[in-house]
Amino acid sequence: MLLFYLLTFAATIQAQNQLLPGSCNFESNTCGYTSDADFTSWELHKDGRFVAVDAAIPEDQDDEKSADTGPQKETIGILLSPALEQGEWSCLRLVYQISGSGSLTVLQRTEGKSFDKPLWSSQEPSDSWVISSMDLQNNTEPYRVVVEGKPGGSPGSSVAVFEIHISPGYCLDCDFEESHLCGYSNQWNANVNWFVGGGGGQLLHNDMPNDHTYNNKTGHFMYVDSIYAKTFKEVAKLMSPMTMVPMYGCLSFQYQRSEERGNLFSVFTRDRLGQYQEMWRAGPENQSEWSRTLGEWIPVQVDLKAPYSVQVVFEVAFNSPRGGRVAVDDISFSPEFCSTDSEPTFDPSIANCDFESGFCHYSQDQGMGSWRRVSVKPNIFRNGDHTTGAGSFLLVHSQLNPNSGYVTRLVGPTLPGNMKFCLRFFFSLRGITVATAGFNQTDRALGVYLQPQQKSSSQEKIWTQGEKSRGIWIGADVTFQTLQPSKVVFVSTCRSFWDCGSVALDDISVSLGDCELTAGMLSSPLPGHCDFEKGLCGYTQDKKNDDADWELRRGPTPTSYTGPRGDHTTGLGYYLHMEASPLLHGQRVQLLSSILRGSRGPQCLRFFYQMYGSGTGQLNILLSKDGEVALLWQRTGEQSMAWLRATVEYQSDSQHQIVFEAIRGSSVRSDIAIDDIVLESGPCTEMEIKATVGTSNEIE
DSSP: OOOGGGGOOOOOHHHHHTOOTTOBOOSSSOTTOEEOTTSBOOEEOTTSSOEEEEOOOOTTOOHHHHHHTOOOOOOOEEEEOOOBOOOSOEEEEEEEEEESSEEEEEEEEETTOSSOEEEEEEOOOOSSOEEEEEEEOOOSSOEEEEEEEEEOSSTTOEEEEEEEEEEESOTTOBOSOSTTGGGOEEEOOSSOOEEEEESSOOSSOSOOOOOTTTSSSSSEEEEEESTTOOSTTEEEEEEOOOOOSOEEEEEEEEEEESOSSSEEEEEEEEETTOOEEEEEEOOOOOGGGOOSSOOOOEEEEEEEEESSOEEEEEEEEESSTTSOEEEEEEEEEESSOSSTTSOOOOOGGGGOBOSSSSOTTOEEOSSSOOOEEEEOOSBSSSOOOSSSSSSEEEEESSTTOOOOSEEEEEEEEEEOSSEEEEEEEEEEEESTTTTSGGGGOHHHHOEEEEEESSTTSOOEEEEEOOSOOTTSOEEEEEEEEESSSEEEEEEEEEOSGGGOOEEEEEEEEEEESOHHHHTSTTSOOOTTOBOSTTSOTTOEEOSSSOSBOOEEEESSOSSTTSSOSSOSSSSSSEEEEEOOTTSOTTOEEEEEOOOBOOOSSOEEEEEEEEEOSTTOOEEEEEEEETTEEEEEEEEESOOOSSOEEEEEEEOOSSOBEEEEEEEOOSSSOOOEEEEEEEEEESOOSSOOOOOOOBOOOOOO
8 A cells, every 4th residue: 555645745736627526525515415314314524524424322332231232223324426417437536434344335326217336345444544446437317426334333433435536537547646646556565666756856866757747847657666675576566446347448558667677567457356467568678778767758558358347557576676667657548449450359148048049159069969959848847947947948868869879069159269258057967867877977967178279279178067966957157268269068978878867058158257256246236136145135024014034045945845956046055935834824924125216117027936836825026115015926826846037027106115925825835935036127128938837747
């Protein structure tokens, strides 16, 4: 982190004039920011300079008494900006502090939509002010910035905001003229660090160059010097703010080096997992240009391709105290690539397929076996597809094709070289011989290979089946790197009739980057979405109008011939279900969404449900508002042993809640389960498949 005395430079008048509406330093007022009356108020400090929301703990309650009485009621403060209209890309910089414990979240609220878009969130306490940056994409509709502060329950916990700066351009842009340095920070090293140069006077050197922005001694830049380097390859890192959205374009900057052989200057991207990828490295310039002082500023342009959040890292490594000096100034980003020769951004969605309308861009090698596109009507004997429960999937090695001693290959489209990808798909091992010794050979049941485009290169196995499927859909995530253009190939081997059950495949998707980065695990969860892997996601149990609670469960339910055998999300995770055993006929459980704002347009609710059991009761989706309840959707009785997708489109122009209500049926075989809720603005883009429940055990 940069030394605090280096952050005391006053912002220039020119920089201040660039601030957009929605900016505020809270010196004497809140600049039109207001507290939501339904929550705890943000208070302007009596001396100005910041607003804060504090933990609500009674003054006469000491620490020991607080511990005895259990957790305190959660305090939430909502700070709303005035309505903003900004058609161009801009950068919001937040100077904040979380004292004790708590969290701070920034969201974007567009008029007419029930949900706020998460931009950034932190739960990290700090002893001083911290800067965070977030890009605001161009928006044609008015919006508000929402700052949500949640101080923890411990004494002294507080969440405070010191300044909000909204400036035109990208958060990567910086000329280092403002005191906050655009959120760029130095990764502290005991011997070599990045410092602010320029500004008229120098503490360490009197041979500093003019800055690039103004070409004088008054302007500022960043520099690192080897004078205090003590060990071989001392490294200094200047790190940009973390990008918050996918960014593709041209990164530009100016630099100077005082020595050619004494340092190594490189630019990397660093993702949230801490993985580095080199973008550019300084090469040997003309020897005649070198001198003991810095020379001319050298411009650099390099393509940046960031499909997920990254930092740009300017790294200098010195090999001795005589390694010289490196300076950087005027970093900028453009959404256009640096050169017309740059390869266009690859769209990995060409490798996605749910097999509802065919094989997409997948093909089969000619051989003895073949993948067949099949479907199963909702019934109590067989599981349906993963996409909807009543759609299509691929099947091989079934009774439909009793040949033995063959290999089946499903070949995907070509992926470009020198890139990292995340492959996701769902598989299921089922059929008459799943329980026999045949599928003990798990590496033969299903494998995934990377097949280079050059036929002379050998294919590489990147995944093999290692989970006992138990006839349910299991999700697989595979991160892999292509060194050259390659294709993903799904391979299943059948040695003999007794060695083969059936292998099912569905919902293949490919995205750029590591699976851990693209899974959404490291970013703010979207409001209204819940897969129950980490709890109820803001949904709450109704304690007043029902007879029991929905239960989180993993794996099969305790009563046989009812309930799911695994969740819908991954097959190995959590779902929510009503356990019928302790309930009486007609008793109910209810799950409530958070309070949703009204909207002029339609809203779409999507979720998966499972109603399997001879005594299954009823599942209702209710709309609760103004003290009244309306029925939006209903299913009664046994539906299928598969997870079925439901889509519910509705409209409400005032505050409301969505209620998931399950009612116990006539017997203990009456479990009802739900999973993977998605609640968002706009009409439903896909229709629910309605099928009459059958007793057939046939595959179509």
